[in-house]
Amino acid sequence: xxxxxxxxxxxxxxxxxxxxxxxxxxxxxxxxxxxxxxxxxxxxxxxxxxxxxxxxxxxxxxxxxxxxxxxxxxxxxxxxxxxxxxxxxxxxxxxxxxxxxxxxxxxxxxxxxxxxxxxxxxxxxxxxxxxxxxxxxxxxxxxxxxxxxxxxxxxxxxxxxxxxxxxxxxxxxxxxxxxxxxxxxxxxxxxxxxxxxxxxxxxxxxxxxxxxxxxxxxxxxxxxxxxxxxxxxxxxxxxxxxxxxxxxxxxxxxxxxxxxxxxxxxxxxxxxxxxxxxxxxxxxxxxxxxxxxxxxxxxxxxxxxxxxxxxxxxxxxxxxxxxxxxxxxxxxxxxxxxxxxxxxxxxxxxxxxxxxxxxxxxxxxxxxxxxxxxxxxxxxxxxxxxxxxxxxxxxxxxxxxxxxxxxxxxxxxxxxxxxxxxxxxxxxxxxxxxxxxxxxxxxxxxxxxxxxxxxxxxxxxxxxxx
Numbered sequence: 486x487x488x489x490x491x492x493x494x495x496x497x498x499x500x501x502x503x504x505x506x507x508x509x510x511x512x513x514x515x516x517x518x519x520x521x522x523x524x525x526x527x528x529x530x531x532x533x534x535x536x537x538x539x540x541x542x543x544x545x546x547x548x549x550x551x552x553x554x555x556x557x558x559x560x561x562x563x564x565x566x567x568x569x570x571x572x573x574x575x576x577x578x579x580x581x582x583x584x585x586x587x588x589x590x591x592x593x594x595x596x597x598x599x600x601x602x603x604x605x606x607x608x609x610x611x612x613x614x615x616x617x618x619x620x621x622x623x624x625x626x627x628x629x630x631x632x633x634x635x636x637x638x639x640x641x642x643x644x645x646x647x648x649x650x651x652x653x654x655x656x657x658x659x660x661x662x663x664x665x666x667x668x669x670x671x672x673x674x675x676x677x678x679x680x681x682x683x684x685x686x687x688x689x690x691x692x693x694x695x696x697x698x699x700x701x702x703x704x705x706x707x708x709x710x711x712x713x714x715x716x717x718x719x720x721x722x723x724x725x726x727x728x729x730x731x732x733x734x735x736x737x738x739x740x741x742x743x744x745x746x747x748x749x750x751x752x753x754x755x756x757x758x759x760x761x762x763x764x765x766x767x768x769x770x771x772x773x774x775x776x777x778x779x780x781x782x783x784x785x786x787x788x789x790x791x792x793x794x795x796x797x798x799x800x801x802x803x804x805x806x807x808x809x810x811x812x813x814x815x816x817x818x819x820x821x822x823x824x825x826x827x828x829x830x831x832x833x834x835x836x837x838x839x840x841x842x843x844x845x846x847x848x849x850x851x852x853x854x855x856x857x858x859x860x861x862x863x864x865x866x867x868x869x870x871x872x873x874x875x876x877x878x879x880x881x882x883x884x885x886x887x888x889x890x891x892x893x894x895x896x897x898x899x900x901x902x903x904x905x906x907x908x909x910x911x912x913x914x915x916x917x918x919x920x921x922x923x924x925x926x927x928x929x930x931x932x933x934x935x936x937x938x939x940x941x942x943x944x945x946x947x948x949x950x951x
Contacts, residue, residue: 562883563905565855565864565874569892571677571904575848576895579671579680580839586668587685622800623825624648626687627871630829633686634669648825648871652899656921656931658938674902681839681895684832691833693805700802701809704751711751713738714810714834715817716803716827719756722819726856726888731817734854734890738813741850751810753803800826808833810849816873816893817854820866823873823893835895851893860886868909873897879907880925901927 592598599607627648634651654666655673671679693701705711715735719727739748807814807830814834816827835849853873859866863882867874876898882905901908906927908916913923920937921929 562863562881564883564886565853565860565877565889565891568877568882568905569853572851572892572894574677576679576681576835577839577848579678580685580836581841583669583680583682584685584688584839584841587689591689621824621826622804623827623829624871626691626829627683627825629690630683630686633690634682648828648897649899653919655900656934658935670896673898673900676894676898676903679894679896679898681832681835683829684834684836684895687829687833688836693801697798697801697805700799701806704802704806705809709749710809710811711807712742712745712748712811713750713813713815714807714830715750715752715815716807716830717752717754717756718816718818718821718824718827719754720819721756724819724856726858727817727819727854730856730888730890731815731854733888734815734817734852737890738815738850738852742812751806753807804830804833808837810834811838812847813850813852815852815854815890820859821869821872822853822855822859822867823897824869825871828873828897831893832895849895851895853889853891853893855886855889855891857886857888860884860889865909868911870912870915871897875912876901876903876906876908876927878909879927881905881907 594610599610602610631651652666652670652673654662655670657663657666669680670682713735715731717727717731735750739750742748804826810830814827814831816823816831818824831849831851835851838847838849861884863880863884863886864874864878865882867878869875873893879901898906900906901923907925908923908927913925916923916929920934920941922933923929
C-alpha cells in the first residue's frame with residue numbers, strides 16, 4: 486500500500502509548485518512588456534495617417550508637375566490641340582484584340598445561343614437584364630453598350646449606365662476586377678493605347694431597321710459613302726463662330742484626305758436651318774430634309790431642343806448616315822463639343838472601317854471643333870460628366886485659346902491619369918462621395934480609397950431559422 490501511495494503524494498506536491506512558477510513568470514513577463522512599451526521606439530515611428538495622406542498628395546502633385554514640365558518644356562497648361570496630340574497614334578491593334586474578345590464572349594452568351602438554352606440552364610447562367618429610361622439617343626445607346634461591356638467583364642448592370650461609369654472598375658480595390666476592366670478599356674494612364682470599345686460593341690449589337698436603312702440610302706442617293714461627317718449640336722442657336730470653326734475643321738480634314746477629286750461631306754444637326762444656311766459654303770453638297778420624306782404625325786415635343794423638331798426616328802437616320810464616314814468625323818457645337826451622340830458616331834464609323842484581314846487599315850480621324858468663345862476659360866465649360874473633354878477641363882487647360890480643331894479620343898477617358906488631364910471642382914466633390922479625394926491634378930491616394938471602402942462594408946449575419 487505504501488509503495489503505491491508514494492508517487493501520488495509526489496504528484497500532489499509538484500503540481501501546486503509548477504502552477505506557482507507559471508503564474509510568477511507570467512506576471513514578470515507582463516510587467517516587462519508593459520514597462521518596455523513606455524520607452525520610445527527608435528525603429529517603429531508613430532505614424533500620423535492624416536499627415537501621410539496630405540504628404541502623399543503633395544508627392545503625387547509634385548510628380549505630376551515635374552512630368553508636365555518635362556513634357557512641355559516648362560508649360561503649365563495646354564491648348565486643346567496639344568492635348569489631342571496623344572490620340573494621333575490610332576487604335577487599330579488594340580481594337581482588333583478587343584474584337585476577338587467580344588466575338589468569343591457573344592459566341593457563348595449571345596442571343597443565338599441563349600434562345601436555345603433550357604430554362605434551368607438559362608437561370609443557372611445568371612444573365613442580367615437592364616431597363617433604360619428615356620434620354621438623349623447618345624445616352625440611351627451608352628446604357629445598352631455599358632450593359633454589354635459589363636457582360637464581358639462580370640455580367641452585371643447596376644448604377645453604371647452612363648458614358649464612362651463602366652470604366653470606374655479600372656480603380657476597383659479588387660485586383661481581379663481591375664484586371665478585367667483593363668482587358669477591356671486599357672490602362673487609364675496610357676490614353677494612346679486604348680481600344681474602340683463601344684464602337685466594337687455596336688458593330689456586333691446594333692444595326693439599322695429597314696426604314697432607317699432606306700432613309701440613309703435616300704440621303705446618299707444610292708452613291709458612295711461620305712468621306713467626312715460633321716455633326717453640329719446647335720440647340721436652335723445661330724452661332725456664326727461655331728459655323729466658321731467647323732468649316733475650318735472640315736478644310737483641315739479634307740487636306741488630310743488621300744487624293745480625291747470631290748470629297749463628299751455629310752452634315753447632320755439637331756437644328757435644320759443650320760444646314761440650309763451653310764450648304765453654300767461647300768460645292769457639290771446635296772441638300773435634303775429627311776423628316777419631310779416621311780409623315781410628321783409622330784413628331785414629339787419631348788426634348789425638341791436636344792433632338793430637333795423632326796420625328797425622333799430621324800436621329801437614328803442621322804446617326805447611321807454619319808457613321809458611314811470613311812475618313813473623318815467632326816464634332817462641333819454651340820456649347821458642349823463631343824456629346825455622347827457624336828462620340829458614338831465616330832466609334833461606329835471607326836469599327837465599320839476596321840477590317841481584320843486587310844493588308845493595310847487606316848483609322849477614322851475624330852476631330853473636335855472649338856470656337857474661341859468656348860475656350861475663354863479653357864475647357865471649363867465642357868464639364869458635362871459624359872462629354873468628351875470633361876477629364877481635360879481642369880486647371881491644366883489654357884485660358885483664352887483661339888479656335889481649335891483638335892484630335893479627340895475614340896474612347897472617352899473616365900479618369901485623370903493621362904498627361905494634361907485635370908478635374909473641375911464639381912467633379913472633385915462628386916468623386917469624394919465615392920471615397921476618392923482628387924487633387925487638383927487628378928491624383929489620389931489609393932490606400933485612402935481602400936480604407937474608405939473597408940469602412941463602408943456592412944457585415945451580414947446569417948441566422949438559420951430551420
